[in-house]
Amino acid sequence: MSVAVADRRPSIARPAIREALRDLWPIAVAVAPFGLFVGVTLDELGIPRTTGYLSSLLIFSGSAQLAVLTLLDTGAGLATIVAIVAVVGARLVVYGGALAPHFRAQPTWFRWVGPHLLVDQTFGIATARSDLEDPGRFRTYWLTAGAGLGTVWLTVIVIGSFVGPVLDRFGMLELTAPALYVGMLVPRLTDRAAVCAALVAAAFAFGLQGLPGGAGLPVAIVVALALGTLTDRRRPEVDR
């Protein structure tokens, strides 16, 4: 990666496709258990498989997809589904804001289509790299990582929907998601503002986890941004 990539100097010779695929594999391992779980849920809720698979690619967000499927199962109305999905996916707005500079000089089609591939994992690996300033290079990297992740995501969901009834436990794979996020977090703790933002976000995410629809997550991020920026402003100029 990825993680070490943050300090790596730009390299024109190294193809963006190869680097995206290299960054992708640990993510693929990490999303596999969640994808299997989504596949198992599709099977348990009796969602037609083709519709379930298409929903995976159209929504491209495991948490939002699970929310929609379970809401549909409980007979929720369209307004409820839209509201809950907006809350569950609210962090995508903030991710988009952080990635916007990479999309500024892109072709129009990419500015409309490319963001569809924005999820926690693609945001994590793309923002960990410091060598994606070139628009073409970023586009190639982003499309490769996103399409690769989508392929893995759909594959494990298909597997989960078929082997769901016999799946009992996922063994140690349950540690992959938090470990992945730890691996993405640590290299970002480069200054006081970042550490402050991370601590505040962690504290609020813990304190607000009881909020319905996973609303605590975006709230925690927004509060952390506010306090982290405040810390940054109070820092003496000489310290910067």
Place this chain on the structure above:
Amino acid sequence: MSGSTIVTGVLAAAIVTWLLRVALITLLPADRLPDGIRRSLPLVGPAAMAALVVTTFTAQAAAGTPAPRQVVALVAAALAARLGANLGVVVLVALTVGGLASLLGG
């Protein structure tokens, strides 16, 4: 659940998530945002990842994964990341340490 209900719900969710994604990229590019908000954007990464660590940790604990085993595994992962390890290595370290902790009864 009828087929049309499912399709309508899925399409609505797909449109909402897409709008969330393009909101600050294409609809209202972030460079047009007020200065205070733009200054906070570099902090999105650490804030989001820290919140996700806590959320996934507590979800796994609620699902029955022993918290001590998770803590040991995640501390090992953090150390590996701090030493500049590849993200895949970080995950493997966490799985290995978590497995060892499990064998030792953690």
